[in-house]
Amino acid sequence: MSRYLPWALVALLATVPLWLTDFYVLHILITTGIFVVAAISLNLLLGYTGQLSLGHVAFFGIGAYTSSLVSLGFNAPLVFGIPFGMTPKPVWLAMLCGTAVAGLLGYAIGKLSFRVRGAYFVIVSISFAEVVRLVAVNWVELTQGPMALNNIPALKLDLGVIEMSFLRKPAFYWLVLAVLVICYIIVARIVASRAGRAMIALRENEPLAMSVGIDVTHYLVLATVISAAMAGAAGALYAHYIRIVDPDIFLFIYTVTMVIMVVTGGKGTLAGPLVGGALFGLIPEVLRGMAIKPEVQWIVYGVLMVLVVYFLPQGIVPALRNWWIGRTKPAEAASTDLEAQAGGGR
Numbered sequence: 001m002s003r004y005l006p007w008a009l010v011a012l013l014a015t016v017p018l019w020l021t022d023f024y025v026l027h028i029l030i031t032t033g034i035f036v037v038a039a040i041s042l043n044l045l046l047g048y049t050g051q052l053s054l055g056h057v058a059f060f061g062i063g064a065y066t067s068s069l070v071s072l073g074f075n076a077p078l079v080f081g082i083p084f085g086m087t088p089k090p091v092w093l094a095m096l097c098g099t100a101v102a103g104l105l106g107y108a109i110g111k112l113s114f115r116v117r118g119a120y121f122v123i124v125s126i127s128f129a130e131v132v133r134l135v136a137v138n139w140v141e142l143t144q145g146p147m148a149l150n151n152i153p154a155l156k157l158d159l160g161v162i163e164m165s166f167l168r169k170p171a172f173y174w175l176v177l178a179v180l181v182i183c184y185i186i187v188a189r190i191v192a193s194r195a196g197r198a199m200i201a202l203r204e205n206e207p208l209a210m211s212v213g214i215d216v217t218h219y220l221v222l223a224t225v226i227s228a229a230m231a232g233a234a235g236a237l238y239a240h241y242i243r244i245v246d247p248d249i250f251l252f253i254y255t256v257t258m259v260i261m262v263v264t265g266g267k268g269t270l271a272g273p274l275v276g277g278a279l280f281g282l283i284p285e286v287l288r289g290m291a292i293k294p295e296v297q298w299i300v301y302g303v304l305m306v307l308v309v310y311f312l313p314q315g316i317v318p319a320l321r322n323w324w325i326g327r328t329k330p331a332e333a334a335s336t337d338l339e340a341q342a343g344g345g346r
Helices: 005-014 023-049 057-072 091-113 119-138 169-192 194-204 206-211 216-242 252-265 272-289 294-311 316-345
Strands: 156-158 163-165
Touching (some): 023 252, 057 091, 057 119, 057 252, 091 119, 091 216, 194 216, 206 216
Antiparallel strands (some): 156 163
């Protein structure tokens, strides 16, 4: 039964645009879903390899800017006046480019930064995000700087017989849900594979993992590439949904949001980013709907986060799992004892 429960949940979520008439709520669900995709990507790095990246928003922003520029077309000189440009491309191709470029930069950063560990990696990741933000602000010929890239085209797919447009919110909701499910399946397959077991071994005891022949750098870079590509895909979705991108997309608060979603939901669990993302993605909007002042909203948000971390240090999903195991085991033990007594009586 539990095997089919996730698919039943996906089917239920797919029906939301059919009965939800409030487009503002649908907008909140779309943006929350995009950040859940980003949280899933961060969970692969933080939850399964134990490497904290506080610059993960860089890959999110790179995916957004790359996809926007490829779909709009650009013409900006490089160093020494070397021409650098491209004519507008289809949006689906632009989104794939955003995902690929984020993944390639993830590979480069992984190869460079995983020569160090711990706090040094955190510093490298933050520095990378800040450098990318400064490039977005100052390379005005390419990114428009603070003026932002606007009029970003919406995704349209020409299938020959029919043309699908994702300009409307219901269609884009289904697109985000599809990408979220794909990313979840990819992470689940990786975790269940040999590579996933190697990543978990690195998280638990890196010296021991190295002693049994696990190539530390190889698996850490692999996790970074996949994580960065997924974050880039989330950024591309964000760009073609909001249809305007500026350097504020690299704000540190977005990385903090992703980390909160992963840690409170339960890092190193498949369902953790989903639960944490849904909870802390929707809470600010619920508080806003209660007409609470903005400063009070953030106080309540912070207090809730502290309470979750204090009382559920492993996260919501591990706590629920432990509660369920503790609830069912006594019943199973009692059933076993009764069977043993009945057998003895015979």
